[in-house]
Amino acid sequence: MNKLFNQLQTVKHRIDQAAIKAGRSPEDILLLAVSKTQPVEAIFEAIQAGQRDFGENYVQEGVEKIRLLGERPLSDNIGSPITWHFIGPLQSNKTRMVAENFQWVHTVDRLKIAQRLSEQRPEHLPPLQICVQVNVSGEASKSGCTPEEALELCRAIIGLPRLQLRGLMTIPAPAEDFTAQREPLAQLRQLSGKLRSQGIALDTLSMGMSHDLEAAVAEGSTLVRIGTAIFGARQTS
Numbered sequence: 001m002n003k004l005f006n007q008l009q010t011v012k013h014r015i016d017q018a019a020i021k022a023g024r025s026p027e028d029i030l031l032l033a034v035s036k037t038q039p040v041e042a043i044f045e046a047i048q049a050g051q052r053d054f055g056e057n058y059v060q061e062g063v064e065k066i067r068l069l070g071e072r073p074l075s076d077n078i079g080s081p082i083t084w085h086f087i088g089p090l091q092s093n094k095t096r097m098v099a100e101n102f103q104w105v106h107t108v109d110r111l112k113i114a115q116r117l118s119e120q121r122p123e124h125l126p127p128l129q130i131c132v133q134v135n136v137s138g139e140a141s142k143s144g145c146t147p148e149e150a151l152e153l154c155r156a157i158i159g160l161p162r163l164q165l166r167g168l169m170t171i172p173a174p175a176e177d178f179t180a181q182r183e184p185l186a187q188l189r190q191l192s193g194k195l196r197s198q199g200i201a202l203d204t205l206s207m208g209m210s211h212d213l214e215a216a217v218a219e220g221s222t223l224v225r226i227g228t229a230i231f232g233a234r235q236t237s
C-alpha cells in the first residue's frame with residue numbers, strides 16, 4: 001500500500017483512539033483532509049483511499065482543483081460524492097467563487113461575508129453549510145469574531161435564506177503540551193453550549209489539526225481538519 005494510504009489510516013487510528021479514550025463514538029468525528037498546496041494527484045489518491053471531505057484555503061487554487069477533479073473519471077465504486085470545505089480567510093471580493101463551488105465555509109467571521117455568500121449561493125444548489133470562526137485566544141493577528149460577537153452573528157446567519165448554520169470553528173495558537181492545547185478548544189466547546197442554551201441550533205465543532213487532534217477530540221470536536229499528517233509537509237511558495 002502507498003504512503004498516503006498509510007498516513008490516512010494512521011490519522012483515522014488516532015481519531016479512533018482519542019474517541020475511545022474520551023468515551024465517544026469515532027463515527028461522530030468527521031475527518032476533513034486539508035489539501036491546500038497539495039497537487040491534484042495527491043487528492044485523487046486520497047479519494048481512491050476512501051476520503052470524501054476535503055478542505056482548501058485559497059479560493060483560486062481550490063476552485064481549480066474542484067474543476068480538475070470534476071472532469072476526472074473516478075472509479076465507479078466511488079459511492080458518495082466529494083464534499084469541498086472552504087477553510088481559509090475570505091475577502092468579500094472572493095465570496096462568489098466560494099458560494100458557487102464549495103459546500104461548506106468554516107471561516108465566516110462577519111455579517112458582510114455571510115450576506116454576500118447567501119446572496120451569491122446559486123438557487124439550484126443546497127444551502128451553503130456555515131461555521132462561524134471564533135478567535136477564542138484573543139490574538140490580534142488572527143481572524144475570527146470574538147466570543148461576545150458570536151451570538152449576534154449566529155442569529156443573523158440563521159436569518160439568511162441560502163445559508164445553513166452548522167457550528168463553530170477555531171484555530172488556536174500553537175501549543176506543545178496537551179493541557180495547554182485543550183484550553184482554547186474547551187472555550188469553543190463551552191461557547192457552543194452557551195449558544196445552544198440561547199436557542200441556536202449547532203451540530204458542528206470544527207477544531208483540531210495535525211498537532212492537536214487528540215486534544216480536540218477530548219474537547220468534543222465533531223470535525224477535525226488534518227493536512228500535514230495525511231499529505232506530508234506542504235510546498236511553501
Ligand SMILES: *Cc1c(COP(=O)(O)O)cnc(C)c1O
Nearest residue numbers: 034087209210225226227228229
Ligand atoms: C492548514 C490548515 C489546517 C491543517 O493543518 P495541519 O497542521 O497541516 O494539519 C487546518 N485548518 C486550517 C484552517 C488550516 O489552514
